[in-house]
Amino acid sequence: MDVDKTKDVNKVKIDKFAQKTRAMDQRIAKLYENVIAMPVPAHAVPQALLELGTASQKLHHAIEELYQQNEQLEQTQEILEEQYQRYEELFEEAPDGYLVTDAQGCIQEANYTATKLLNVEKRFLVGKLMISFVALEQRQYFRDFLTQLSQHRKSQELIISLQQRGGELFDAALTVAVTYNQQGKPQNLRWLLRDLTDSRRGELALNKKDYNFSSARPLHKYSKREIIPLDPQTIWYVHQGLVKLTTLCETNEEVLVGLAVPGMVFGSYMTSLNTYQAIALSDTELVSISVFEIIASPSLSHALLPKINQRLQQTESFLVISGLRKVHDRLECFLQLLKQEIGETVVQGTRLKVRLTHEDFANACCTTRVTITRLLCKLKKQGRIYFDAHRYIILRNID
Structure with missing residues (x-):
């Protein structure tokens, strides 16, 4: 390398200078011997020779300093060379x-x-x-x-x-x-x-419906009608089952504000309601996801976005139901929502996979249990709903 050549050139120059200085010492010594041999007073000429000797010693000290400085320069050059190679490797092998x-x-x-x-x-x-x-x-x-x-x-x-x-x-x-x-x-x-190709492929993979949120996370199991604990720093992901989300109105009556179905998320972190309760409507399996983990992981946040959007859309549907003036319209709209969320196709129509009580219907439709019982009986007489042997509702003509 050029650095090595520079080191060698500097060393050669100092060596040549040192050789010339030693040759000068020999000439001064010879001159001193000649003066001593001459018939002159001892104090006449030797003073000049002594000064030359002093100057020669100073030159030797200067040469020693040059050698030391050259060694320091070589060490500095080696460090710089190592750093240059290190940064060159970082530059060449960078992932971007x-x-x-x-x-x-x-x-x-x-x-x-x-x-x-x-x-x-x-x-x-x-x-x-x-x-x-x-x-x-x-x-x-x-x-x-x-x-x-x-x-x-x-x-x-x-x-x-x-x-x-x-x-x-x-x-x-x-x-x-x-x-x-x-x-x-x-x-x-x-x-x-x-x-950006690979990152966009990753985004597409995260958007797939089969993204496995339960991987490396334990499943929490809750029985039907069991209250699910809520932590403000935790979001629940529904792996299996159905969860009823409720609050209390001014009259201390329960109001149904959401149904968390499989693939949906819920939690007190996602609401501003002072009173918020989650109850399992069937045997349910949930996955706990820390809010801190979501904040720290952009990929996890991106994967949860469509799940949160799903809850938002359902919330808007509940708002539409509560805004309808007639109770029977609210009931039919709620049945349509249930058909979409928990319905499964059977020979007779669409079967609701979870049995809700008349009280649940009343809470969702902002009415009384007696009114719901009357309206469901009317729909049954009209042939628009049907109850199977296990008392699950089957929707026939609720479009």
Whole structure:
């Protein structure tokens, strides 16, 4: 390396200087011997020779200091070389692509990941313009982005389609920082390049309905009519069964505000109601998920989003039911909601998989149990509902 050559050159120069100094010492010693042999007073000339000797000693001390400084310089160069190699490895082996370009976007440096993403060897990539890898329809947008970069002192981000050399287009996230020269003009652009393809595939996987929330988490089992404990820092995921969610109105009467079916989430963290109760309407299995875990895990938060949306949609359906003026309309709307949430197709129609009491119907429809009993009997006489041998409701013509 050039650093090693520099070390050798410096050492040779110091050695040559030391040899010349030793040769000068020998000449001074010879001169001193000659003066001593001359018939002159002892105090006449030796003073000059002594001064030369003193100067020679100072030169020797200077040479020693040069050797020490050279050793320190070599140690410093070794440390710098190790750090350079370390940062070069970090640059080359980084999981994301890194590029350095001039202000016009001409590539000057590229790491291994960038060459793989763009499918170009480094020796062919250097000197190429970044815009040559941008999809044709987005190149003007990219030019405008480059033009505006010098106006911003902070890092800028860009989502754009890039095309591999001889390959397919892929969506990429670019983060670019500008470096400036002493005159304050843009000098270099430093690019961080990420392929969004894998992350989007991950998002699609998280959106699948068969995402396993119970993996590595224990199942909590509750029997029918058992009250489920609620923790403000916990969200429950329904793995199996049905959970009734209720609150109390001003008259201290129970109001049904939700039915958590399999695949749905609930918990006191998700409500602002002062009184909130969860009761299992069947043998139920739940998974406990900590709110802190959700906050710390973007992937888990993303997977829970459609589940929370499901609860929101059901809540709006309950609001629609409570807003209907006629009780029989509220009942039929509630039966339609049950058909959607817990209905299963049978020969006679749609069977509700869970038996709700008349009190449950009354709480959901904001009426009395007696009124519900009368309206259900009327629907049965009309042939619109039917009770099987196990007293489960079967809906026939409730559309």
